[in-house]
Amino acid sequence: MTANTPLAAHDATRFVLLNTSHAGNVGAAARAMKVMGFSDLVLVAPRFADVLSQEETVAMASGAADILVRARVVPTLAEALDGISFACATAMTPRDFGPPTFAPRDRLPALAAEVAAGAQTVAFVFGSERFGMANADVWRCHVCLSIPSAPDYGSLNLAQALQCIAYDWRCALGAFSVQARTAATVPADGAAVAGALDHWQQVLEQIGFLDPAAPKRLMPRLQQLIQRAQPTAEELHILRGIARAVGKSGG
Numbered sequence: 001m002t003a004n005t006p007l008a009a010h011d012a013t014r015f016v017l018l019n020t021s022h023a024g025n026v027g028a029a030a031r032a033m034k035v036m037g038f039s040d041l042v043l044v045a046p047r048f049a050d051v052l053s054q055e056e057t058v059a060m061a062s063g064a065a066d067i068l069v070r071a072r073v074v075p076t077l078a079e080a081l082d083g084i085s086f087a088c089a090t091a092m093t094p095r096d097f098g099p100p101t102f103a104p105r106d107r108l109p110a111l112a113a114e115v116a117a118g119a120q121t122v123a124f125v126f127g128s129e130r131f132g133m134a135n136a137d138v139w140r141c142h143v144c145l146s147i148p149s150a151p152d153y154g155s156l157n158l159a160q161a162l163q164c165i166a167y168d169w170r171c172a173l174g175a176f177s178v179q180a181r182t183a184a185t186v187p188a189d190g191a192a193v194a195g196a197l198d199h200w201q202q203v204l205e206q207i208g209f210l211d212p213a214a215p216k217r218l219m220p221r222l223q224q225l226i227q228r229a230q231p232t233a234e235e236l237h238i239l240r241g242i243a244r245a246v247g248k249s250g251g
Helices: 023-035 055-061 065-070 104-116 135-139 158-174 190-206 218-229 233-249
Strands: 013-018 041-044 072-074 086-090 122-126 143-145
Touching: 013 023, 013 158, 023 041, 023 055, 023 065, 023 158, 041 065, 055 065, 086 104, 086 158, 104 143, 104 158, 122 158, 190 218, 190 233
Parallel strands: 013 041, 013 122, 041 072, 086 122, 086 143
Antiparallel strands: none
16 A cells, blocks of 8 residues: 555544443444444553453454454553544533534534545544543544433443444445345236236125126226235235135135
């Protein structure tokens, strides 16, 4: 890679956790990162030096152990931001002095464009579970991101907050496509629909539901119903099987 080649978005993104005290949150944060396609995790002075390898951490990572293996532990935020050109604090409480505050979706699209152009490497910084981010840490950042929440209860779990930011950042960079879990369906053709309607008309007359001398608009209404539903050939086959059984039983 040359000096002028932009980094891939996941390589230009770092998540920094300050002074974490709960192993489960670290593992859940790693999982939240991985599902959004990010991998660079840095812990600053966690309460437990071995938090990355603790059983609860690995369990809560739930398949994202590779993020934990690559994660780093450093003593200061300055070291965690080494190589980062744009740092985003995350804080629910407004600060009287410091960087401007935005909702993530108001600021991240423009920042994503800068990353795509190779102009920025970005870090998202999260405070401790008990105290959030200290003012001194917020002041090290270029912007503060505040997740919109209910005014009477804005407290988010660390891993939940990270998931929200990671999702909005992924959407700003270009969201992953949704993987189809069911095969695409093809509506039955006109001939199959006409055959089914003829069959139903015969059975309805047989059981006395339809009077051929005064059919009114029953069959046109059934045709409109089936056209709105757009059943597949297999679904029409099922419905014709039901009609066949009704006809054999005589209603």
